[in-house]
Amino acid sequence: MPTKLPAEDHVVRYVRKRLLRRDSDDNVIGVLPDAFNMREGEKYLSSTWLEHFSQEYEKGLSAAAAAISRQLDVKPRDGFTVGNVGKIVETCEKFEVRVRLLNEGKPENTGYSAIRGVPRDHIELFEMLAADVFIDTRVAAAIPAPA
Amino acid sequence: MPQYKRPPITEAVIEIRFEQPFPRPEVDKLQQRFRSEYAFSEDFIAYEISVNPAARRADFEEQSSGYKLSSADRADVLLVTSAHVTCSRLAPYVGWDRFRARAEDHWRTWKRVTGYRKISRIGVRFINRIDIPVAGGEEVKISDYLRVHPEAPAVKRMVSYAMQMSGPLEEDDCRFVINSSLVPPPLVDHASVILDIDVSRAGDPPQKDDEIWALIDRIRVHKNHIFEESVTDKARELFNA
């Protein structure tokens, strides 16, 4: 049974290298708006519930990144970005978009969560999510493996 | 020839053609010899298509085949084929001395691998693109920038043209080919015109290295003369902007 994520918790979203935001010296400084646009055939945005693995932020992030890496082919220069659940919902509501963040754990990633209700090609919403909500972005190689 | 801050050269070519085509194994050997000097090697085929409507057939005739070797930035190109060796430099143009030195160096390497082969044609080609600002609704005429242009008193407005002129040069038993056409402009609010100048010698070209390169240097002078005679001072202002 999918579980609704608490507003005070966080989700980790995997972002491919090509969608990382860079400054003019190519340092990674965030994610591009397109990181929240669904590809053809996708019906929701994938993420992983950080506090599912640990209430300690850094430990939860390491474990979430490892779990995502068990599901997907994560390259060292790809990235992970973290957003607060409550802020995601609140930001979407500013654009009259109602989203639900539900834990729908999979065997290889028990923290797997779907962000349902995000529209396609809503670039203003995606920009706000990228600028104001998902503000902690790390390159995969910089995240230590879980202890 | 004056030095321009922004020469409009998009490609410079030095080509040497041979009377008899090379067998494929020799072309492969040449590719292997030059491979380490270039980042990329791709197959290259030059072909002509002729259509025979009566027979309801299109024929595909291979003119030459070989390899296109390119530098990492794709600006330096060497074609090693069964019919010719061609050194090409795309923009940014590095100046004649550097370009010629690379071509001559490759020529000497070529000869060490293949030995002497009878040369049938030596040519130098420079393709220029003149980007003409046309902002603000102002009227622009090709003749403001080029002395080589089509002219028809009944024609008031033009959206395309393509023309070729060829003929003998008085000097060095050479022949010129000038191609010119409007092309899609890469810049917003500009019109672009190609001025493509090829000067070659096909009748009894020199076969000895020092004579070959002396001719290439003279061909370059002839090419420069044609270029300078073909552009206006208004065009020169663009090359120095």
Added chain:
Amino acid sequence: MSAVLAVPTRGAEFARAFPGPVLSPPSEGASDDAKRIRDCLAEIKNWASRRLGSAIDPRVLKRQPASTTERLHAALASAKVMTSEVVMHLDREWRDRLFAQLDDLLAVEDWHEDDEPLLDESFRTFLRLILYQKPKRRPGLGLSHRGHLIAAWTAGADRLTLECASDDTVRWVLSCEINGERERAAGETHVARLPQILQPYRPDRWFADADQAAG
């Protein structure tokens, strides 16, 4: 005196005109002269297409699906050759840096098979954008899953993101502070309209820098 040029240079008219045939086929004729003209036009097309600098798509020659490496190399080659066509309008340093960014963006070791490499038409729009807008500061580069180049400028909390689609179309989104208030806007326009659209947001906050972007 020659005729006045009436070539479209921007916008939808430009996109309709180019790439299109350089030469216009005349009405069909039956004479020997008509045949000679037709043959001449065909020859002109032949020489126009045989520029040595034009990269040959390896997929065409091999007649089989290209590998990931081949697709990426072809996309990179095409972008670099397109840049060479306008490099006389760019600073050398800016070109070198752009190439380094493209090499990194399309690096084989970081690539995912199901991603679309950089599309030629998107890169063409990007070049036209850069040469028209003339930003002094270089953007960070990304790539959408459709193969569109994304150029991003960030100055503190102020952000400008431009997605370069085909035919001079640019999708833009920005977030910036104006008179102490945060403003956000998004839209889709043509390259030639972008300066007017950005002007109220003081685009120098993103574009002005000591480095030269375009000579």
